[in-house]
Each structure stands twice: as structure tokens, then as C-alpha cells.
Amino acid sequence: MAPTVLITGGSHGIGKATALLFARKRYDLVLAARHIDSLESVAQEVQSLGHIAPLIVPCDLRDPLQVDTLVQKALEHHGHIDVLVNNAGIFAEGPVEQFSLSDWHQVIDLNLWGYIHTINALLPHFLQRKTGTIVNVSSIGGKVPTPYLVPYCTSKFAVTGLTEAMHAELKPKGVHVCGIYPNLIKSNFLERAIFRGKDEQDIQARREQLDKVVKTPVIEKPEDVANAIWDAVKNQKSEIMVGSANMSQALDRFFPGFVQWVSRQTLKNQDK
Numbered sequence: 057m058a059p060t061v062l063i064t065g066g067s068h069g070i071g072k073a074t075a076l077l078f079a080r081k082r083y084d085l086v087l088a089a090r091h092i093d094s095l096e097s098v099a100q101e102v103q104s105l106g107h108i109a110p111l112i113v114p115c116d117l118r119d120p121l122q123v124d125t126l127v128q129k130a131l132e133h134h135g136h137i138d139v140l141v142n143n144a145g146i147f148a149e150g151p152v153e154q155f156s157l158s159d160w161h162q163v164i165d166l167n168l169w170g171y172i173h174t175i176n177a178l179l180p181h182f183l184q185r186k187t188g189t190i191v192n193v194s195s196i197g198g199k200v201p202t203p204y205l206v207p208y209c210t211s212k213f214a215v216t217g218l219t220e221a222m223h224a225e226l227k228p229k230g231v232h233v234c235g236i237y238p239n240l241i242k243s244n245f246l247e248r249a250i251f252r253g254k255d256e257q258d259i260q261a262r263r264e265q266l267d268k269v270v271k272t273p274v275i276e277k278p279e280d281v282a283n284a285i286w287d288a289v290k291n292q293k294s295e296i297m298v299g300s301a302n303m304s305q306a307l308d309r310f311f312p313g314f315v316q317w318v319s320r321q322t323l324k325n326q327d328k
Contacts, residue, residue: 057136058082058083059082059083059139060084060086060130060136060138060139061078061084061085061086061137061140062086062127062130062137062139062140062141062174062178063078063085063086063087063088063141063143064088064117064141064142064143064144064170064174065088065089065143065144065145066087066089066095066098066143067087067089067091067094067095067097068089068094068098068243068244069241069245069278070143070238070241070243070278070282071087071089071141071143073277073278073279073281074141074143074278074281074282075087075098075110076098076101076102076282077279077282077283077285077286078139078286079102079105079107080105080107082107083138083139084108084110084111084134085102086110086111086112086113086126086129086130086133086134087099087110087111087112088112088113088115088117088126088144089114089115089144090115090116092112092114095113096112098110098112099112111130113129117144117166117169117174118165118166118169118173119173120173120177123174123176123177124177126174127177127178127181131181136181137178137181137182137188138187138188139188139189139190139191139289140174140175140178140190140191141191141193141285142170142171142174142175142192142193143193144166144170145166145167145170145193146166146245146248146249147208147245147246147249147250148163148205148207148208148249148252149204149205149208149252149323150250150251150262151252152204152206152207154252154253154254155250159207159252160207162250163207163210163250164207164210164211164214167208167211167214168211168214168215168218171215172218175222178190179231182230183229183230183231186230187230188230188231188232189231189232189233189234189288189289189292190222190226190233190234191233191234191235191236191285192215192233192234192235192236193236193238193281193285194212194215194216194219194236195208195237195238195239196237196238196297196301196304197209197212197213198212198213198214198215198216198235198237199213199216199237199301199304199308200308201316202316202319202323203316203319203320203323204319204323204324204327205323207250215235216235216237219233219234223294232292233294234288234292234295234296235295235296236281236284236285236288236296236298237296238276238280238281238284239275239298239300239301239304240270240275240276241270241275241276241278241281242270242277243277243278246263246266246267246270249263251263253325253326253327254326254327255326257326258326258327261325261326262323265325274300276298276299276300280299284298
């Protein structure tokens, strides 16, 4: 019987790369995202590898009822789930006072509550079997406080706390919990990102600035994060910093004031 992995945000970027990698490792796949057409595209790529078609389930992870249905369908289809990869999320940049409460909810409801919903729905299955792995894809923004990323960092610091506390509690019960911490990734996440600023010119400048950064050759790729996720699952690691995130964390540890000054100068744009 093949092991099964459930991947959220499985239609693009890190989720798609992770799906393709786990398919090559002979895992059965359950992929969740909001848009069925994107999920179907990934499913076709998986099948082109000679793998059976993944179970694809359209799901808004902010809705716990939809998440319960997702997990129920996965268990009915495969009978068991061995690995949960929490990956779906949204990026947000801008002066903190420019974010509305609606923006805050959009970021935290997906980046944090989306993870809590899947864990809450699937954890009883893991505990009953006394085995299972939960991988939470966080961010270096969940380790290093960064100006102009306040809602995003808030959600990711919460994911870090969730991951570390769950790891401490669930390890003796046979459930492994791991956090993955990448830096910026060369993917299409900007299409869904929230940008706020003083005016439309400021907002556009922020988007263009980040777009240039993402296109630089040194930025890690989704496949780098997928490999870290596989390493965490295979070797039962509790935390993996991906590529340049190691340097970001080290600089913040030894020169926190300098790192925050550089971040402010880089990201403030029209903000005074």
C-alpha cells in the first residue's frame, strides 16, 4: 500500500513542485486548492510521470466545513493519510497602517487558520494510527521580524509557534511535526499578493520592486522547498531553513539592528 500525502496549495509554486516530487517517490496524492482548473493541470503532469491520477479537491481552506469535507474525501478514497503538507498562503507588503481589517483577516485566515483547520480535521486520524507527519511551510518571515511585512510576519510567526509547540507535544504520540522556512521563492505568488501603500504609485512601485527581486538568479525555486519538505519527511527533521534563509537568520541573530535598518530602507518606498 503506497503512502499518501495531502498537499494544500497544490496547484502552483511550492505545492505543485512538492506534488511532482512526492509522485516520483511513489506517494499517492491528494491535492487541494481553490481552483479546479489549476488542480487538473497539475494532475495531468503527475499522470505524465506514469503515476496514478491524484485526488483533487477544490477547497477554500479558510472554511472549516470545506476542510472537513476535504479530509473526509481523502480518507474515503485512500483509507489513510500519512503526510499533511500545509502550504497554501498569501503574501502581503506595505506600511502597517495601510492594511484594513479585511486585509488582516485575509492574511491570517489563510496563512494561520487554514493550517489550523487542516490539522484539526486530520489530527484524530494520525493519533488513532499513532503515526503521521505534519509539515508546515512557514517562511523566514516567521523567524525574522521584517518592517513592511507586519500582517505576513504576524501570520508566519504564529505558524512557527504552532509548529514548535505541536512538535513538543505530539512527538511522544508518534506524530512528527516539522517547520519549513524559505526565503523569497521564484514563483507566481505575486499574482495573489496584497500590496498596500500611500497611493497607487506607491503600491505599483512595491509590486515592481518585489517582482525584480524574485527574478534575480540567486532566489530559490519551488523545487528547493519541495526537496526540503521531502528531507523533513524522510529524515524526521523538526526544522529546515531553505537556502538563503540560513544567512537571513544568522544575520538577524548577530546584527538584528542592522538587518532591520536595511529592511526598512529597502521596503519603505514612499513611506517616511
